[in-house]
Amino acid sequence: MENSSPLVLMLLGAALMLCLHPLQAQIDGTGLFHDYYAKSCPKAEEIIKSIVEKAVKKEARMAASLLRMHFHDCFVKGCDASILLDDTSNFTGEKTANPNRNSVRGFDVVDNIKAALEKACPGVVSCADIVTVAARDSVVLSGGPSWIVPLGRRDSRGASLQGANQNIPAPNSTHQTLETKFKLKGLDVVDLVVLSGGHTIGLSRCTSFKQRLYNLTGNGKPDPTVDQGYLKQLTTLCPQTGTDDNQTTPLDLVSPTKFDTHYFKNLESGKGLLITDEILYSTKGSKTAALVKFYASHSQAFFQQFAKSMIKMGNITPLIKPSGEIRKNCRKMN
Ligand code: HEM
Incomplete structure (x- = not known):
């Protein structure tokens, strides 16, 4: 090493940084990183984008609805797809919470994406990552900015009706309440x-x-x-x-x-x-x-x-391995 040229050292350093990239992301606090599905489902983002594209072409408003769904998911127990769980006779999810009832939309689009991903790579891509990527794609399709989405979120095995009612700000909140509710989420x-x-x-x-x-x-x-x-x-x-x-x-x-x-x-x-x-x-x-x-x-x-x-x-308290699961159907726990 002592005789190596500065160029060789620089290249070695760069190669080491590249190898460390996912690891670095693991230890930066969230555990999420962009190439999470590079091996297990390389077409994941492409598949999500194509279905969001179709949905937005059919109805421009769907872009807005998918963006909002991500916000309402992340403010309750983190971005863990808890918002997607349907109520059953012995389970109450978040869909009937005040901010969501008769208001949050786009669940069918998420179902379509999930079905396509289960076909391409069964049991691999989480519903939480689907919602996060779909939100980004929606912004891009509406003429907004793009960004790289850190991935690897897992799906919750529960939901919180109370959390949805408490954490998501109401449209008549005061300035102070808005600041506080955002601050509580970092x-x-x-x-x-x-x-x-x-x-x-x-x-x-x-x-x-x-x-x-x-x-x-x-x-x-x-x-x-x-x-x-x-x-x-x-x-x-x-x-x-x-x-x-x-x-x-x-x-x-x-x-x-x-x-x-x-x-x-x-x-x-x-x-x-x-x-x-x-x-x-x-x-x-x-x-x-x-x-x-x-x-x-x-x-x-x-x-x-x-x-x-x-x-x-999108990085608010994600569930990462070994917590949570990869749901087969975004509307219910496995
Ligand atoms: C600051 C606190 C916020 C409040 C109080 C709030 C409240 C609301 C309300 C009341 C609606 C209309 C719902 C309805 O009447 O059905 C709405 C729609 C929407 N919100 Fe927010 N929101 C907030 C923040 C956000 C954030 C952070 C995002 C995403 C980054 C977002 C994205 C949207 C979008 C895109 C819609 C339209 C959805 C559609 O057309 O389906 N909102 N919001």
């Missing part, structure tokens, strides 16, 4: 603002924002931060009484199927849909308001940080 205010930017795609039902149209604080008045024209539009769609609160409207009224910075621009002009969207901007002097302003005009910074924050969210 996510900071930058993650909060940037991940809320996921609302650049998808829809919401009237029931999720009606309170701010008519009676924000119990004084019979609408939320003063809503733009007047937008308020009119929303009250027409969602009258105070006598209709179906399941009518939907875009979270980003300008470009509802395109992943871009309009979500932040809308907040600046009082056109955020949910209370929890607008308060990120309207809370005077807050760090979140400054961040909204920044990302509204820095698309590249938004994309870069969104990728980072998604990896962070």
Whole structure:
């Protein structure tokens, strides 16, 4: 070694780093690493992508639905596919929790992906990894950033209805509650603002924002931060009484199927849909308001940080071998 040229040493060092890469990932805290399925199911990501692509082609909103499913999975016991378990006569999962009931969608798409993967490499790819990769693919298909997804999550042998009700923020949460609920999952205010930017795609039902149209604080008045024209539009769609609160409207009224910075621009002009969207901007002097302003005009910074924050969210307390299992059917435990 003493006589080796610096170039040889450099190459040796690089080769050693490459060999160590998965090991390094194992000891960096999560146990997840990108080439997890390189040998056991090399086409896993390709198969997931092709089915997500088909689903989004059929219905653009599906991209938003799959992104949200990942968020709601990760905030409850970590990203472990607990959200996918169906209720049975002696098991209650998370599907009937307030944030999920009649709202989370995309379960059929996950079923299709799982069926294709079981055909290609039976018993290998977890439902939790499917949901995580499908969320990334959905963002890319909507025109957003791409990133490398660390893999190797395993599926839970349980779920938590209570966790789903408690951990996932409600659309009328206060600024403080949003910060706290994200912090409890290891996510900071930058993650909060940037991940809320996921609302650049998808829809919401009237029931999720009606309170701010008519009676924000119990004084019979609408939320003063809503733009007047937008308020009119929303009250027409969602009258105070006598209709179906399941009518939907875009979270980003300008470009509802395109992943871009309009979500932040809308907040600046009082056109955020949910209370929890607008308060990120309207809370005077807050760090979140400054961040909204920044990302509204820095698309590249938004994309870069969104990728980072998604990896962070996707790494929330994953189950890794020997914990958990690889479900054969994402809707039930083996
Ligand atoms: C900050 C706290 C958050 C709150 C309070 C919140 C709340 C909501 C609500 C109430 C809806 C509409 C549901 C309905 O009416 O059926 C919704 C939709 C959505 N959320 Fe969030 N959300 C938050 C954060 C996030 C995050 C972190 C992501 C992903 C990174 C996300 C992605 C989405 C997407 C894409 C939709 C549209 C889904 C569809 O069209 O099917 N949300 N959210």
